[in-house]
Amino acid sequence: MIKLEQITKQFRLSNRTLTAVDAVDLEIREGEIFGIIGYSGAGKSTLIRMLNGLEKPTGGRVTVNGMEMSSISGADLRKARQKVSMIFQHFNLLWSRTVAENIAFPLEIAGVNKAEREPRVRELIRLVGLEGREDAYPSELSGGQKQRVGIARALANEPDVLLCDEATSALDPETTDSILDLLTDINKRLNLTIVLITHEMHVIRKICHRVAVMEAGRVVEMGDVLQVFRSPQQPITKRFVSQVTESPDVKQAISQLVRENPDGTLIRLGFVGERTGEPVLARLIRTFDIDVNILQANVSQTHGGTFGSIILNLVGDEPAVAEAVEFLHSEGVETEVIERD
Amino acid sequence: MIEQLFPNVDWDKMWEATLETLYMTAVATLFTFLIGLVLGILLFLTGPRGIYQNRISNLITAAFVNIFRSIPFIILIILLIPLTKFLLGSIRGPNAALPALIIGSAPFYGRMVQIALAEIDKGVIEAARSMGATTWTIIRKVLLPESMPALISGITVTAIALVGYTAMAGIIGAGGLGNLAYLDGFQRSRTDVTIVATILILIIVFVIQWVGDLLVKRTDKR
Numbered sequence: 192m193i194k195l196e197q198i199t200k201q202f203r204l205s206n207r208t209l210t211a212v213d214a215v216d217l218e219i220r221e222g223e224i225f226g227i228i229g230y231s232g233a234g235k236s237t238l239i240r241m242l243n244g245l246e247k248p249t250g251g252r253v254t255v256n257g258m259e260m261s262s263i264s265g266a267d268l269r270k271a272r273q274k275v276s277m278i279f280q281h282f283n284l285l286w287s288r289t290v291a292e293n294i295a296f297p298l299e300i301a302g303v304n305k306a307e308r309e310p311r312v313r314e315l316i317r318l319v320g321l322e323g324r325e326d327a328y329p330s331e332l333s334g335g336q337k338q339r340v341g342i343a344r345a346l347a348n349e350p351d352v353l354l355c356d357e358a359t360s361a362l363d364p365e366t367t368d369s370i371l372d373l374l375t376d377i378n379k380r381l382n383l384t385i386v387l388i389t390h391e392m393h394v395i396r397k398i399c400h401r402v403a404v405m406e407a408g409r410v411v412e413m414g415d416v417l418q419v420f421r422s423p424q425q426p427i428t429k430r431f432v433s434q435v436t437e438s439p440d441v442k443q444a445i446s447q448l449v450r451e452n453p454d455g456t457l458i459r460l461g462f463v464g465e466r467t468g469e470p471v472l473a474r475l476i477r478t479f480d481i482d483v484n485i486l487q488a489n490v491s492q493t494h495g496g497t498f499g500s501i502i503l504n505l506v507g508d509e510p511a512v513a514e515a516v517e518f519l520h521s522e523g524v525e526t527e528v529i530e531r532d
Numbered sequence: 533m534i535e536q537l538f539p540n541v542d543w544d545k546m547w548e549a550t551l552e553t554l555y556m557t558a559v560a561t562l563f564t565f566l567i568g569l570v571l572g573i574l575l576f577l578t579g580p581r582g583i584y585q586n587r588i589s590n591l592i593t594a595a596f597v598n599i600f601r602s603i604p605f606i607i608l609i610i611l612l613i614p615l616t617k618f619l620l621g622s623i624r625g626p627n628a629a630l631p632a633l634i635i636g637s638a639p640f641y642g643r644m645v646q647i648a649l650a651e652i653d654k655g656v657i658e659a660a661r662s663m664g665a666t667t668w669t670i671i672r673k674v675l676l677p678e679s680m681p682a683l684i685s686g687i688t689v690t691a692i693a694l695v696g697y698t699a700m701a702g703i704i705g706a707g708g709l710g711n712l713a714y715l716d717g718f719q720r721s722r723t724d725v726t727i728v729a730t731i732l733i734l735i736i737v738f739v740i741q742w743v744g745d746l747l748v749k750r751t752d753k754r
């Protein structure tokens with residue numbers, strides 16, 4: 192569906208060249224929700240803007256639905272853009288137009304006549320749940336409602352791909368969830384391929400099938416969301432995952448516990464799906480002559496299933512603790528020893 | 533009563549002069565609006581962050597705008613006498629003032645248009661591009677509607693300035709209230725004529741301001 196081959200984008204600054212995107216290879220499947228996560232300045236926006244030709248790569252090739260977006264221009268590019276639509280962090284609605292007129296705008300661009308525009312706009316307003324607000328101006332809408340208009344507008348020309356650039360970053364948590372639900376809904380209903388970028392792991396966890404982690408213009412890790420959550424490889428990925436699995440409160444509580452229990456080894460266990468940790472834990476306690484303290488346990492829901500994590504403090508002889516960790520490994524439990532500072 | 537207050541005023545002449553002022557202001561405002569829009573859009577599109585970045589056209593347009601914006605109007609009138617003669621065959625009458633009025637104010641308004649367009653949220657233009665809009669569509673359906681309140685308040689200010697310019701143009705014989713106030717009022721020491729002409733000019737200015745404010749309010753949905 193979408194294929195990026197060795198995509199590089201450099202910006203020429205006054206005194207040097209800045210490589211915003213650095214040799215990225217990606218393949219995004221039809222009908223999937225693909226997330227790209229990274230901190231500010233990682234190059235996410237630059238990357239996603241190359242998918243609809245708003246930015247031209249300085250190297251490599253971008254193919255979307257058989258169209259080589261990186262090489263077409265003029266009328267061909269404009270035509271292709273009608274099928275690769277975009278929503279934005281700040282919604283970017285025309286304040287001079289009502290909700291209905293904003294949604295009609297891409298239809299006007301595509302040359303759809305007025306008689307056909309009207310029913311289509313009505314249908315889109317219903318799809319995003321904005322019945323009754325069609326004659327409101329954007330200034331009269333809440334952030335969530337504005338993004339719904341943005342989504343309806345993006346869907347007007349029945350695109351194959353929807354690009355979301357931080358589409359929920361300006362919204363409060365509850366509104367974020369309602370917009371994410373809407374995106375999931377249209378993904379299923381219209382079999383729409385969605386590419387979204389964010390710096391919030393919550394967004395990835397809630398709706399994405401696969402995720403790519405970007406750092407300094409490179410994709411440093413990629414995979415199924417559940418897999419990445421269960422066993423993040425790169426330090427940056429671990430930090431993103433802990434955004435969801437560890438609240439700041441818990442982190443503080445753990446460091447408190449660490450200070451209070453200077454002895455012992457702290458380990459984090461990851462569990463996936465319906466399998467619970469209990470039988471393994473029970474055997475761990477029965478088999479080894481060590482004390483096992485559960486410091487923290489939680490369960491998170493991802494699009495692909497549930498996963499949980501438990502943080503244990505193992506206290507006992509060093510060989511016994513080492514053996515216990517070895518045992519957990521051999522049971523196939525994702526195990527990570529938390530270093531003490 | 534009115535006869536006693538303004539003994540020297542010839543009301544037919546006053547009315548004729550008012551119409552001339554209105555005519556000059558209206559026609560000059562119309563052309564200033566159209567030419568200023570073109571100049572402002574050119575400046576914006578070819579500017580440093582425009583869609584058609586082009587240093588050379590931008591420099592040429594900017595130079596044109598800056599030069600004509602800076603020449604004092606009274607000097608511009610004199611400079612343009614040959615052109616006016618060539619275009620109209622005469623330098624007298626309301627039409628004779630038009631070239632100077634338009635050339636004097638269109639670059640000024642062009643700058644205002646450029647500033648108004650620069651105020652538009654970049655994201656909105658980008659959204660239109662991402663939908664596959666042509667530049668022409670962006671101009672018509674994004675740039676102009678989204679900057680309409682600023683364009684209207686700009687043309688209001690310009691039209692009011694033009695009323696003042698017509699009075700100045702009156703001095704070289706273009707007719708209108710300024711001409712009347714100068715020739716009949718000042719030069720013949722008939723203060724009442726000057727006062728009536730002034731009041732009429734003020735009324736014209738207030739009406740323009742009022743209509744402009746009303747239109748700005750109507751179009752501003754932010």
Ligand SMILES: Nc1ncnc2c1ncn2[C@@H]1O[C@H](COP(=O)(O)OP(=O)(O)OP(=O)(O)O)[C@@H](O)[C@H]1O
Nearest residue numbers: 202209211229230231232233234235236237238390
């Ligand atoms: N038009 C441009 N000219 C010069 N540099 C640019 C341009 N656009 C982006 N950059 C630079 O490229 C880098 C990546 O920017 P980008 O906007 O893609 O990051 P991002 O991951 O989207 O960050 P954020 O989360 O803040 O939106 C940044 O260092 C940015 O300053």
Ligand SMILES: [Mg+2]
Nearest residue numbers: 235236237357
């Ligand atoms: Mg960004």
